[in-house]
Amino acid sequence: MDAIGFTIVIPFKNEAEHLALLLSSLKQLEYPRHLWEVLLVNDNSTDTSEKIVLDFMTEHSTYNIHLLNSIRHTNSPKKDAIGLAITQAHHDWIVTTDGDCIIPSKWLEVLAMFITKYQPKMVVMPVAYSVNNTFLEKFQLLDFLSLMGSTIGGFGIGKPFMCNGANLAYAKEVFNEVEGYKGNTHISSGDDIFLMEKIQEKYPDGVRYLKSVKSIVATVPQPTLKKLLHQRKRWGAKASAYRNPITKLVAVIVLLMNMALPIYTGLVFLEQMSVKWLLLGFAVKMNLDFFMIYTTAGFFNQQQMLRSYYLAVFIYPFFITYTAFSSFFGTYTWKGNTFKK
Numbered sequence: 592m593d594a595i596g597f598t599i600v601i602p603f604k605n606e607a608e609h610l611a612l613l614l615s616s617l618k619q620l621e622y623p624r625h626l627w628e629v630l631l632v633n634d635n636s637t638d639t640s641e642k643i644v645l646d647f648m649t650e651h652s653t654y655n656i657h658l659l660n661s662i663r664h665t666n667s668p669k670k671d672a673i674g675l676a677i678t679q680a681h682h683d684w685i686v687t688t689d690g691d692c693i694i695p696s697k698w699l700e701v702l703a704m705f706i707t708k709y710q711p712k713m714v715v716m717p718v719a720y721s722v723n724n725t726f727l728e729k730f731q732l733l734d735f736l737s738l739m740g741s742t743i744g745g746f747g748i749g750k751p752f753m754c755n756g757a758n759l760a761y762a763k764e765v766f767n768e769v770e771g772y773k774g775n776t777h778i779s780s781g782d783d784i785f786l787m788e789k790i791q792e793k794y795p796d797g798v799r800y801l802k803s804v805k806s807i808v809a810t811v812p813q814p815t816l817k818k819l820l821h822q823r824k825r826w827g828a829k830a831s832a833y834r835n836p837i838t839k840l841v842a843v844i845v846l847l848m849n850m851a852l853p854i855y856t857g858l859v860f861l862e863q864m865s866v867k868w869l870l871l872g873f874a875v876k877m878n879l880d881f882f883m884i885y886t887t888a889g890f891f892n893q894q895q896m897l898r899s900y901y902l903a904v905f906i907y908p909f910f911i912t913y914t915a916f917s918s919f920f921g922t923y924t925w926k927g928n929t930f931k932k
Contacts, residue, residue: 595703596682597627598763602661602672603690604634607643609811612693614647618654622699628655628681631690632672635661640690665776669756673782674771677763686760687782688808693721697805702760705801712765712797713790715742715751716758719891721809729899730906731812731819733884736896740887741841746800751791752838754798756783758808761790769793781829788834807891820914827918846915848876852908877904 599617603610617629631644644658659679661672677685684706688694705714720735722728742753769789775781791798813819833839855872858864881900888894 594623594626595684595706597622597684597686597699597702597760598676598680598682599627599629600632600673600676600680600685600687601629601690602632602634602669602676602687603636603640604668605636605638605640606690607636607638607640609691610640610643611647613688613690614644616692616694616696617656618651619696620694620699621696622703624654626682627699628657630657630659630676630679632659632661632676634668634672635663665772667772667776667779667782669780670772670776670782677766677771680763683763684760685763685766687756687758689757689810691811692718692757693809695805695807698808701803701805702801705799705803706760709799711799712794713754713759713761713787714799714801715746715754715787716760716801716806716808717743717803717891718755718757719807719809719893720812722812722896726899726902727816727819728812729896730903732893732896733900733903734907734910735812736884736887736891736893737880739891740883743800743802743887743890744883745837745841750837751787751798751800752835752841754783754787757810758806759783761786765790765794765797775829775832778829778832780825781832784829784833784838788838791835802890804890804892820917823910823914824918827915830915830918846911849908849911849915852876853912873905876908877901880904880907 601613620627633641633644641658648656648658657679659675661668661675663671665671673687686699686702702714702716717739719739720728720732722732738753742751742755745751745753766786769786772782772785775785778785787798813822830839830842833842852869852872855864855869859866859869884900885894885897888897
């Protein structure tokens with residue numbers, strides 16, 4: 592079988608703070624250099640991101656790295672950027688990540704072995720937050736662990752319903768076969784899940800999960816509460832457009848479970864419910880969530896962060912309820928762009 596070639600697609604906007612680490616990690620990739628290329632797509636950055644990339648390209652001219660300038664023509668700048676890159680891709684497999692990520696050295700090597708063994712059409716891979724010591728960052732890490740746990744669990748029962756574009760691979764031929772992002776470019780996010788749903792419809796057994804610590808891509812949480820809320824609004828805005836009924840069902844169940852606790856809290860304050868039922872609700876949810884997060888934290892070697900869990904668990908239902916409902920109304924700002932639902 593011929594060696595597998597990869598085109599790494601990295602859309603970015605105003606990532607000057609993170610690009611140096613990303614580019615440095617790309618240098619460490621342990622895969623034949625003639626079998627991979629990098630297409631960095633600048634989505635109208637206003638900081639020094641472009642200069643950082645150009646300087647790196649000059650200093651490392653032996654690497655097959657190219658800079659493209661995205662042209663926005665839909666309501667989804669990221670989909671526009673990725674779509675442009677794929678038209679320029681020279682290899683058969685597309686691998687996407689983000690400008691604020693760090694790539695593991697065995698990334699492509701392990702991925703190539705997985706593709707050779709299982710012959711998938713799309714490969715979903717793990718993403719982890721790299722955090723410092725603030726509670727806001729730890730809160731996001733715990734939230735993200737629950738998302739990663741749900742992703743792994745979905746694949747475990749043979750019903751995948753989540754993925755993350757920060758660590759995703761798919762055959763270029765299949766991307767073109769399902770017509771890429773056609774049909775969902777009016778939604779700003781969803782470059783990952785909507786594409787996965789399309790590929791699943793065409794190839795029900797074609798999407799696989801690569802669970803390996805050598806494949807974990809590291810990224811960073813949002814630095815402020817305001818940016819976190821806008822990020823979650825952006826994620827939530829795509830929920831109504833999910834095509835997979837399992838994805839919709841899980842989203843509804845998660846929302847209802849989290850909504851119940853703020854409602855119970857209100858009823859307790861209005862003296863319409865005993866506080867013991869509120870505490871029972873928190874206890875049940877706390878134990879269910881902890882089991883999944885604990886298992887996932889073990890895989891990512893982040894068990895030490897569980898010490899923040901017992902504070903985060905009381906905040907989380909209110910956080911989820913607020914971001915879920917606010918994502919359906921009004922506008923949100925992301926990477927300098929303002930979007931409407």
